[in-house]
Amino acid sequence: EDKVVQSPLSLVVHEGDTVTLNCSYEVTNFRSLLWYKQEKKAPTFLFMLTSSGIEKKSGRLSSILDKKELFSILNITATQTGDSAVYLCAGGGGADGLTFGKGTHLIIQP
């Protein structure tokens, strides 16, 4: 059975801090690792990673995939209160679409 495990499940930091969110996966016929940000309702897409070792960046967010260790991290630098959200990691590869982790609930305190 496919499995995606995120850690930590919750995290509270102060504005300006840098955070690292972790995602490990066991996905049959793995093809891609995706990160989403969920604030109130619909998750919004952040990154899709398919190649090991190649960092993807978008502003203060970056992510990298290690296909040997079956692991991905999402980094957020200079955090802002607007970064407070649940961050979801998902592995794609099986015939039934994405397998999601439970998410990391990130709270940024002013």
Add this chain to the structure above:
Amino acid sequence: DGGITQSPKYLFRKEGQNVTLSCEQNLNHDAMYWYRQDPGQGLRLIYYSQIVNDFQKGDIAEGYSVSREKKESFPLTVTSAQKNPTAFYLCASSWTVTTEAFFGQGTRLTVV
């Protein structure tokens, strides 16, 4: 505008009643999905469809049913057989089962 529309946003039903949640997309995506999200949990797959007139059970299909008669539409029926139907339901679509999925705004179902 292209996107996925779920309706209604909030739904209240009495125990024992069937209820149907709507999901429509105009992104021309082949694949569509229904997920359930409970507090403190990730998204759990209920049903998915890779193409019109075909759908498959996900991890928690018991008590739910779907149809895919049109490419744009993938309605979910929560039946009286579902033991704990109160939850937040998210519909998504994608080009294929391994590409990024786009989500609707969700339907919060409360059964009393």
